[in-house]
Amino acid sequence: MGHDQNDGKGGCPQGVSRRGFFTAVGAGALGAATLGRSQTPGAPPAGAAEPTKVTLRVNGRAHTVLAEPRWTLLFVLRERLGLTGTKVGCERGECGACTVLLDGTPVYACMMLALEAEGHEVTTLEGLMNGEELGPVQQAFLQEDAFQCGYCTPGQIVAAEGLLRANPQPTLEEIRAGMSGNLCRCGTYAHIFKAVKKASELKKVAGR
Amino acid sequence: MLPGFGYARPRNLREAVHLLSAPGARVQAGGTDLLGCLRDGVFGVDTVVSLSGVPDLRGIRRALDGGLVVGAMTTLSEVAAPTDVVKGYPTLAQGAAAAASPQLRNQGTIGGNICQRPRCWYFRGDFHCARKGGEKCFAAEGENQFHCIFGGDVCFIVHPSDTAPALVALEAVVRITGPNGSRSVPAEKFFILPETDYTRENVLTAGEIVTEIVLPPQPAGTRGTYRKVRARGSWDFALAGAAVVATITAGKVERARIVLSGVAPTPWRVPDAERAIVGRRLNKRTVRDAAAAALKGAQTMSGNAYKVELLRGTVEEALLALA
Incomplete structure (x- = not known):
């Protein structure tokens, strides 16, 4: 539990990055906190406002964290698990920067309590990597130059992944509708739609 | 960060109704409207009672009379999906598909959609308006380009749901369970005007939740x-x-x-x-x-x-x- 994403295999080969360092410190503190709770006899009563132990499956790995009921899935992913690929945007379910997959379906992590994600499989941008390589949707966004500032891009990529899992060969109209929950203030929509089309081809070739 | 609150996820309807009878408890279906209201400080909550652990509330089934019964926790995406709803009740399927964005339709439920609070910017904003127990409607003399042209009285909101008008058109029935048992209300009578009570949008009383939507069979043609x-x-x-x-x-x-x-x-x-x-x-x-x-x-x-x-x-x- 509480392993830093940047330690161990598949991490940061040139040593510890600045972000990795802070994340590792945070994860250490969390590990201690979790341990503390598990040693306290008795679970918190139903409806208590105090932190609750929750096990989240994220990108195929189980993470046990102590979460306050008011913490959103977005907050826990970023601030407790160090998965900063999921971005904080509007925090009111309008922009899509925080899009993650819940059991393969796109949802806004800012509009979901972390406790509600228990028992589901969460996939973030980090989970779309192909080992050390970019996954097909990421590769397609790069090839089609589907971003300018890049802030909305993680959410766009995860939304595209969800769309393509449900509909592997979408038409342009289906792409426009399927991506309509993600805003891009740089206005790169035309490139984003091309990238989703490209991603559908790359996935077909890769057989995934 | 949202203000602090407790959380409970009951395993069945009876437990949910019991938990909701506590003062300061509020029900959560998909959560997309509740969390927005909490973030905007429209109202507070002591305990969020989530219905996500009550399995009976989700799904669509055929009724004995040939109609459909849609569980309140069925997501808008599921209602809009190409199944029985689209075939027999295109008005509802199109309403569900027209609501919100893909992500919100994956999270939001039909029960929550018909019970969502209004989007009036004074109600959502830092104004103690009539609907929040204040003395006046700020829209009447303020910015009202998104407000009502029918049925306004004291308060001038519009109802935000796209599935609700479809349910009224289809003569659907809303099934409700609360501390005093269960009851059924025609969708047409479920929603209430400000002249009846300008602080709420429907007939639900404290501790009551919507459990199912019943769609009657439609005549040929x-x-x-x-x-x-x-x-x-x-x-x-x-x-x-x-x-x-x-x-x-x-x-x-x-x-x-x-x-x-x-x-x-x-x-x-x-x-x-x-x-x-x-x-x-x-x-x-x-x-x-x-x-x-x-x-x-x-x-x-x-x-x-x-x-x-x-x-x-x-x-x-x-x-x-x-x-």
């Missing part, structure tokens, strides 16, 4: 559609909309229900417009008559007069789509 007009095509709340269900035999309208969205504090049924097409064929002339009848009694404010003409076109288009 019944068609339906939902036309929604919004400020931008991708996703937004309705500026004006029309849910129509009509039974057409031998080219003539035998019965019809027309219910408007985006223009009143409840889904707004227009019986005069329905009468204008019953017994007639749907064509440009009859549709024009119906739209004119639908506009009767509209009362505009400083910023929303455009809704009258917008609504006229919306009703005409919705009816012509069934011709």
Whole structure:
């Protein structure tokens, strides 16, 4: 539990990055906190406002964290698990920067309590990597130059992944509708739609 | 960060109703409206009672009479998916598909969609308006371009749901469970106007939750559609909309229900417009008559007069789509 994403295999080969360092410190503190709770006899009563132990499956790995009921899935992913690929945007379910997959379906992590994600499989941008390589949707966004500032891009990529899992060969109209929950203030929509089309081809070739 | 609250996830309906009887408890379905209200400080909560652990509330099943029963926790995506709802009740499926964005439709439920709080910017903002227990409606003399042209009184919200007008048009029944047992309310009577109570949008009393939506079987020859007009095509709340269900035999309208969205504090049924097409064929002339009848009694404010003409076109288009 509480392993830093940047330690161990598949991490940061040139040593510890600045972000990795802070994340590792945070994860250490969390590990201690979790341990503390598990040693306290008795679970918190139903409806208590105090932190609750929750096990989240994220990108195929189980993470046990102590979460306050008011913490959103977005907050826990970023601030407790160090998965900063999921971005904080509007925090009111309008922009899509925080899009993650819940059991393969796109949802806004800012509009979901972390406790509600228990028992589901969460996939973030980090989970779309192909080992050390970019996954097909990421590769397609790069090839089609589907971003300018890049802030909305993680959410766009995860939304595209969800769309393509449900509909592997979408038409342009289906792409426009399927991506309509993600805003891009740089206005790169035309490139984003091309990238989703490209991603559908790359996935077909890769057989995934 | 949201303000602090407790959380409970009951495993069955009885437990949920019991937990909701505590003062300060509020029900969570998909959570997309609740969390927004908490973040904006529209109201507070001591305990969030989540229904996500109550399995009986989710899913769509065939009723004995041939109709459908839609569990309150069924997501909008599931309601809009190409299944029995689309086949038998296209008005509802189109309403669900027109709501919000793909992500919100994956999270939001039909029960939550019909119980969501209004989007009025004064209600959502830092204004102690009438609906929040204050003394006045700030929209009446303020910015009211998205407010109602029918049914306003003390408060001038529009009902934000796209599925609610479809349910009223389909003569659906809302099943409710609370501390005093269960009851069924026709969708048409579920929503209440400000003149009845300007602090709430429906008949639910403390501790009550919507459990199911019952869709009655539709007579042969019944068609339906939902036309929604919004400020931008991708996703937004309705500026004006029309849910129509009509039974057409031998080219003539035998019965019809027309219910408007985006223009009143409840889904707004227009019986005069329905009468204008019953017994007639749907064509440009009859549709024009119906739209004119639908506009009767509209009362505009400083910023929303455009809704009258917008609504006229919306009703005409919705009816012509069934011709």
